[in-house]
Structures are given as structure tokens and as C-alpha cells.
Amino acid sequence: MKVRITVNGVLHEHDVEPRTLLAYFLREQCGLTGTHVGCDTSSCGCCVVVLDDEKAVKSCSMFAVQADGHQVLTVEGLAQGGALHPIQQGFWDQHGLQCGYCTPGMMLTSYVLLKHNANPSEAQIREGLAGNLCRCTGYQNIVKAVQQAAQTGVTSQEAAVRS
């Protein structure tokens, strides 16, 4: 069946099997391989994307047909106008990644976290990221990365894009 999903501002219209997961729609039909799959049980969060600029969803737990008509933000859509998003900058500056596999999902969960709480405490960040597993960093530098992003603010990227 046909679905129309706007991914990172671009409309993607494809025929899909009804059982196609959103994660594989993004990876194999849109060619956006930054969304990763790390488990079969919605446990790891490597596949998290943002739905309608509002919700962090595990795209392995959603059918592509359920996203029909919706807006999806993936890691490929975070940087704007050649400027890294403050969350991306935070992960880089604070050594918030090692193998990079969990990173896209981790950043997109952080994106939604900061959208709902611009100034979270460490405890709130740790609670907000508890659905995303990381095997390399021990989370400490990820927390710092999110704190840096909160401090520099999402507006800095907007400023960079405008200038």
C-alpha cells in the first residue's frame, strides 16, 4: 500500500508491505541509514526518530503505515544550513559517543527531552534517556552533552543559520 511521509521536510511517497516497520522504511526506502536497529524488542532505542516534532518514537515499533501523513525527523535532519545542531555539537565536544551506533537515537530522544524541558537537571536527563541503551560511554558524557546543548540553547543554531 502507498504511504506519504514527510521526512526531514521532504515528502517520501512509496509502496510498502503493510508489515514494513518505519525503521526499515526510513533505512531501505528513503535511504536514510542513520536510523539504526539494535534489538527486536523495542529495548535499545537505536531507532528513535521524532514524530511531528513532538514525540520520540522507536521506529522499530511503528509500522510505516502508521506514520502515513506524519512528519518524521531523523538524525540526517538535525543539522541545518551546514550548522550542527547544539545537541550534535554537545555530543562531539563532550565525547558523548564512541562506536556511534546508539548516537542518532540518543540525540533525537535528547531533542524531544529539551523541547519539553529546556533546562533539565541531571536526574531528569538520566530519566529521559532511560529508553536508550549505550554500550560504550557509560552515559556520563552523554549527560554532559545534553547539558551543554541545554546551555547553548537551540536558538544558537537558528542564529547560525540566519547569519
Next chain:
Amino acid sequence: MSIEAKPGKSLGVAMKRKEDPRFIQGKGHYVDDISLPGMLYMAIVRSPYPHATITSIDISEAIKVSGVKAVITGKDLEAAGLGWLPTFHGLDKQMVLAIGKVLFQYQEVAAVYAESRGAAADGAEVVQVDYDPLPVVADPFTAKKDETILRPDREAKTNHIYHWQVGDKDGTARALDGSAKKVKQRIWFQRCHPAPLEPCGCVAEFDKMGRLQFHVTSQAPHVYRTALSLVTGIPEDKIHVISPDIGGGFGNKVPVYAGYVCAVVGALKLGRPVKWIETRTENLTSTGFARDYHMDVELGATADGKLTALRVSTAADHGAFDAAADPTKYPAGMFGVVTGSYQFPVAFAEVDAYFTNKAPGGIAYRCSFRVTEASYGIERAMDILADELGMDAAELRRKNFVKKEQFPYASALGFTYDSGDYHQALEKALDKIGYPALLKEQAEKRGRGELMGIGISTFTEVVGAGPSKHFDILGIKMFDSAEVRIHPTGAGIVRAGTKSQGQGHETTWAQIVAEELGLDPQTIMVEEGDTDTAPYGLGTYASRSTPVAGAAIATAARRVREKAKKIAAHLLEVGEADVEWKDYNFQVKGVPTKSVTMKEVAFAAYTNPGPNEPGLEATNYYDPPNMTFPFGAYIAVVDVDRETGEVKVRRFLALDDCGTVINPLVVEGQIHGGLTEGFAIAFMQEIQYDAQGNNLNTNFTDYLLPTSLETPHWETANTVTPSPHHPLGAKGVGESPNVGSPAAFVNAVIDALSPLGIRHIDMPVTRDKVWRAIRDAEARREK
């Protein structure tokens, strides 16, 4: 805090990682991101039984499924001479697809090739396999009885795989008999699994020239190439192995798995590329597990706590095939480091390994071969001895440490420790955590019946395999290699036989070259994982990258510098003997104003080399003279809830000494990650099998990885004791935190419970086990 890199001083700089921009923008290139025209997908049919005769396999329904192109079974592979795969040390072989019977649950039985991921899974679903169940052997102690022989295909009709021993057996027995104090404890290091977030997988393609292009999640691409050539008979020049970005390895991506062989066979048979990406369940149930060592540890000491002897007897559960990834001559790996950081007049260690109806493996999960088991065994036993002696755990360690002036130190079990300062490390760690205040607090809390524990682990690792006189895999000596090439503009490339899986080689290897040559690390590209371009190397595992390949890179860079010096002499119009390398430039001795930069020399190497051979490059194959011995002092502080058994890790201090530090940011990151994996092993993780051989931890809802919520806040510190034999003095660090931390956690919990008379709990130390131990102890006291 990280800093931007610049030319000049590069070693020891907390430089931001060069590989990160692609990862944070979703531009990482992992194996499942590869999509080739005409590519097929493969799915594997697996056994639901741990031990059974296969009475029939019917593929007729499967090949009717829309999109399915072919199904192969073990008999097909056997007919093609590909039925069995040699294990890494070459001492056993394992079935690629089951032939005649299955030996563990989830064993590979058939491979299905189809046009899509979904069609392959649909086909696998309807392959009909009939089984006749056989008696199950689910532990090494049952295996030892040899009532059911699991491997009648082998010459020796026994489940016993090998006996390995080291040390003075009789002398140790005598010393133990004569010791004023003795302790003995059965300590089980449970079966666990590295579980990198990216599962294993591959894409196999025969290109238009008939050459195998094999993209695979491999920590050791060159070894894969050789192994594939030996197994399939494809000439090695017709195999190109490429390891793209790898989403974590931790030892899990060292062995060659059955799925890889099936993908290659499918690509050959069907003339189309074949992709195989395992599911998480397949990863946890069939690829390399770690540990599963049942250790009887005995310590002898004088009445005042001077160690007199160590004896360790181990039963190792290797599963259905002896696929432990150990060097050929070391079936129990580096288990001989079980004497730890201490002086033992005499010691003896032995390991007996057995086949069971469980998944094969025994890989080094974030540790040098069997070092974690050894470290955990000795560090737990030291605490049990301290308790028996009524002695402070720090004091017992202090009293028995190898002293700084004793290095290089010949251990009782045959290693020569390169360097160390264990006293300094422990004192600094105790000072940082405020040990006296913690002891005071603990005494007060104990007075109120509260359970607070302090756990110490002062471990020594042995990494950097290894010297070629001792170490090989499939006969290939465990050297590593590097090629350094400097371009006319002073940019360059370094290629190595290692393969980063998150360790940051693209940054740290560039830092080494930049430091040695006075160049900008940002313009030194690092390439690994491509067997067509990189010099032959044994790969990245067992903390061997920096000790071995790091040394190769430094040596190759120094060779480039020697060559550059000749060109510099030509440019400076003096004899080579009058040129010196100083402040990252070539200078005329005594005339600092008369100098040329490496960048100028690089340009001249291609434009004006004078009497010298043009070009500026060098290669080195580095055969380490010895292993390196990183060490550390870790301290955990826990509170245990007496009512629920819940353990709260309140503080954790990790002091590490890995010799010279190349990039402190990367080292700290590795320590955080390793501690988190150690925390998981201590408190959460086990691949459990029931008595019928059923795997009970087949996905992340049952095999737990810590989240950001449970993970403690890590405090780190360091001392620097360089390795005397490594060109940079570096020792390797990635695995130390995973090796050293489990004992610190468990020692802390047992210390908290010691007022109740509890002496040991096997990992994972779950709330349930703690609660039961408290309940039983209290019941005993009431009697």
C-alpha cells in the same frame, strides 16, 4: 573538556575525535547500511532443541514462498566440503549448519536466501525439521561424568576438552598445608555476553572479476581473509575483506560465524550479493559468549597476613564446540595472571574444559584472554582472606603488593610484569575517596544495623598479545603493523592492521604520527579494516591495539623521520650528522635559527630530494618483546537495603595506570564504558540455561544492559608508570575497567553483608540473591 587539535604537541592532548562528525550526522557506514544491486537477504533456521538427532529436513514449502530463491542445509555444505569450520586456535572444528544432530539450542540448521528481509524470514518459518531429542548436558560437572558423549565426531570419546596447568603443584600443596591461615572459595564467573548494540552481519558479493568482496563486522579483517581462504579454498588474493564502521565489538566480533560462511556460499551459488544481519536473539544465543569459569580459589597466608601460596582449579564450560578465542598455545588464555598484583612464593593454576549443550564461545569480552576471570578470582579471594584474618582489605593488599623496585617482576606463574607502582596507586585512590572517613561512617552505620560496604580491587592486567615466540592464531604470529605515508603537502595517511569499534583510532593513531613528525593531526588520515590496503595485522581485541599497533605506528613514523632527516640535511646543506630533531623541526645542531619543518621536508621529498630516494613513507611490523601490564586501584561504596536486598552504588572511584596516555579524553571515555559493562556483569547480566538446556536470556528484556538511570556516576583518577619496552610507554586501557571493576562491586556488597556472616555471593549479585542471603543469615542467627 576536549580541545581542538593543532600541530606540535599531540601526544597526551585531549583532542576531540576526528571520526565524530560523521557519526553525529547519521553518516556512519555500518554493514547493514550497505545495499548492492540485486542483493538477496539470508535468514537462518535454528534448532529449538539443545541436543537432538535431526531425523528429517523438508524444504519443499520454503522454496515455494514468494521471493525465496534457495535453501541450503548442512548436508549440502558437507557435500561441498564446507560442512565444518575450524575454530580460531585450530584445535577443534564446528558445524556450519547442523549435520545429523544439533548440539545447542538456536544452533544453525538451514539457510534461506530470498529477495527481501521479510521473504527470507517467511521461508525460514516453514522449513520443516523433525528432531529426536537426546539427553542434555547443561553444565561442566555433568559433562565430566561422560555419561553422554556430546562429540562422538572427535577421536577422544570424552566431554573433556583439555587440561592446562601452570606453576608448582607439589610446592603449592606443601605451602598451603604449612600455612597458618587458609581460605578456599568456589567462585563462579557466570556466562555472559558482550552484546554490542550493532549485531553481527555481513554482505558477501562476488564481483565481475570473480573476486569475493566481503563486508563484515570483523574486529580482525585480515584473519578473516586467511580463515575464509583456508575454509573455502578461494585463493587469498581473490578475497577482499572490508570492515566498515562497527557498532561495538567487545570481543563478540572476533570469531568467524556460521552465518558468514552461509552468506558466501549463497553468493557463490546464486551469483548475487547476499546480506545477513543477525537479530538480537541470534546474537545472544549463538555468537561468542564469555567467561563461564567455575574457580576453586585457595589462598594461604601467615597469621599476620603475608601470602604464602595460591592454588586455583577451574572447570570451564566451553559449550558445544571449543570455539574459545585464545592463542594456540594458551587454551586458558592469560589465566596465569591470577596471581594479580601480589608476591606469591609459590602458586599453581589449572583449568579443565568441557563440552556442554550450550552455545560455543569463550571469547575475551572486553578483556585480554581470560584475564577478567583471573582478576575477579584473586581479588575476591583477597577480600575473603582479609575477612578471615580480621584485617583491613587495603592493609592486606599493601602488605603483599609487588614493590615498585621489584620490576621487571617474574610472577610465580611465569609472566614478567613490565612496570608498576601498586602502592602509589592504592594510596592515591584511598586518599581520593576519603577512606578513613568512609570507615568511620561504616562503623557508625553498623552500630545502627545499617549495611554499608566498601569494596577494593587492585588488579593487574596482561595485555598486548603478543610476542611471536609465544602467541599465534591459526599459526599466524600476533604481531601488528602500520604503514605511514606523508604526502607532498605534509598531510598523510596511516594504515594499520587493527580495526576500531569505537576506540577512537582515527584520532589516536593520527596523534601518534603527528607527535612523531611534528605534523597536524587533523591532516593525518587513518584507514583500517580494508585488507587490500592495510598491512597484515591481527586486529583489535584483548587491549592489543595501542600496545602492538600503536608501537608499529610510532616505529613506522620514526622510520619516516629518519628518512626525512636525510632530506633535511640536503635542504640545510649540512651533513646528516649535523642535523637534529628538536621542537618538532629539523635544526642544524647548535644553530636553532637554521631549520626546516617536516612540511618543508615532505614537499622536498617529492620535488627536491637531492641524493635521496624520493618519497616519504615507511612500514613496520611490530613484534612486541613482552606483554604490557596495566593496573589500577578501584574502590566502590555501596549501601544495601536490609529489607529488600537492593544495592545502591553510592560512589565508585577508578584509578587507572595505563602508562603513557595518548588522548586523555578517549581514555576516560573507555574507562566510563568499561566500568558500566563491569557494573552490568556484577549486578545484572547472565546467560542462564535451565537443566534442559534452554537459553533463558534471549533478548534485551531478559539479558539486561544498564540504562542511564541505574548507571552510577564514575569518578576517575590516574597515575602514569610507562611501559619500559613500548616505544611510547603506553600499555592499553580499554579493558581495565571491565577487568577490575566486578570484584570491587562484589567486594563492596559482601563487605556490607559481612556483619551477617555472609562470605560470598556469585554474580550477578541481584536484589533477589542478596535478599535471600540476608534472610538465610538472619534465620541462622535466630537458631
